[in-house]
Amino acid sequence: MEFNVKEKVKDYYGSIAKEVMEKKGGSCGCNSSCCGDVSNTSMIYDLEYLADLPEAALTASLGCANPLVLAELKEGETVLDLGSGGGIDVLMASKYVGEKGKVYGLDMTDEMLRLANSNKEKMGVENVEFFKGYIxxxxxxxxxxxxxxxxxxxxxxxxxxxxxxxxxxxxRPGGRIAIADIVQLKDVSAEIKTMAESWVGCIAGTLKVDEYEKVLKKVGFKDIKIEPIHVYTKALIEDIIASKHFKQDIDINWDSLDSAFAGANIKAIK
Incomplete structure (x- = not known):
């Protein structure tokens, strides 16, 4: 590829964290379910568990669903959140697992980690730890x-x-994953697969459902369930990419993207 995906993603989400910390409005500017903003956070999560979370955690919420519903967390469990961002899922998970449990948040972005630790301090939780790293x-x-x-x-x-x-x-053996992710439902052009805008917009890096299942099986998972639950329309994808405010000279066949992607719930057991 002509651009470094990891650095592009890191820079983009780092800028979001900076905006939140500097209180310049603090949403990702995306009105889609791919990278949510504070306006739809309450639609994704149970209001009971949002009640005492810091506003900055809600503002920096960039997910597409509520993985905690899939996870069915139990008291005393040890949890890892991949790409924990401002910490909303980690902080809510800490309530489910209780004092005997532990929740880790992994993120590659320094700005998001600072924001997450600030939110942790505001909540005063002790069973949470954020650290830097790559998935x-x-x-x-x-x-x-x-x-x-x-x-x-x-x-x-x-x-x-x-x-x-x-x-x-x-x-651990018998451990499980509960992932909210974006999957590809039909073929798209090679141009889309190389667009920086579509990477940070959660589109170009997607796998088809059968490909996702194949990879999960290959690395040792069983009882795999991948359920597309929210199909992305052409209009929604246009909004996702336009919201990134990037400029790229490429002619996109928007009709070909209609219903090509979907938000999905993914569960499996090791």
Whole structure:
């Protein structure tokens, strides 16, 4: 590719965290379910669990669904959130697992980690830890996590197999994943696959459902369930890409993108 996906994603989401911390409005400017803003956070999450979260955590919420519903967390479990951002899923998960549990948040962006730790301090939670790293190289020991959650992040990783292999490595035997992600439902042009805008918009890095399932099986998962729940219309995808405010001279066949992608719930067991 002609651009560094990881750096493009890091720069974009780092800028969002900066805006939130500087209180310049603080949303990602995206009105889609791909990278939500504070206006739709209450539609994704149970209001009961949003009640005492810092406003900055809500403002920096960039997910596409509520992975905690999929996770069915239990008291005392150890949880890892991949691409934890401002910390909203980690902080809510800390309530489910209780004082005997532990929730880790992994993020590659310094600005998001500062924001997440600030939110953690405001909440006064002690069973939460945020740390820097990449999903392809998770800095945790083998067989150390009960459940891994992620919210619209795996699609942003270039090497899905390497990332999911790491996910399997750190999970304990019988451990599970509960991931909200974007999947591809039909073929799209090669141009879309190389657009920086579509990478940070959660589109170009997606896998088809059968490809996703194949990778999960290959790295050691079973009982795999991938359920597309929100199909993206042409208008919605136009909004996603336009909201990034990037300029790129490319002729897009928007009709070909209609219903080509969907938000999906993904569950599997190691």
């Amino acid at each position: 392809e190289e998770i800095p945790l020991p083998d067989d150390s996590i009960d459940i891994i959650i992620s919210n619209c992040v795996i699609n942003l990783v270039e090497d899905k197999e390497k990332a999911l292999k790491e996910v399997a490595r750190v999970l």
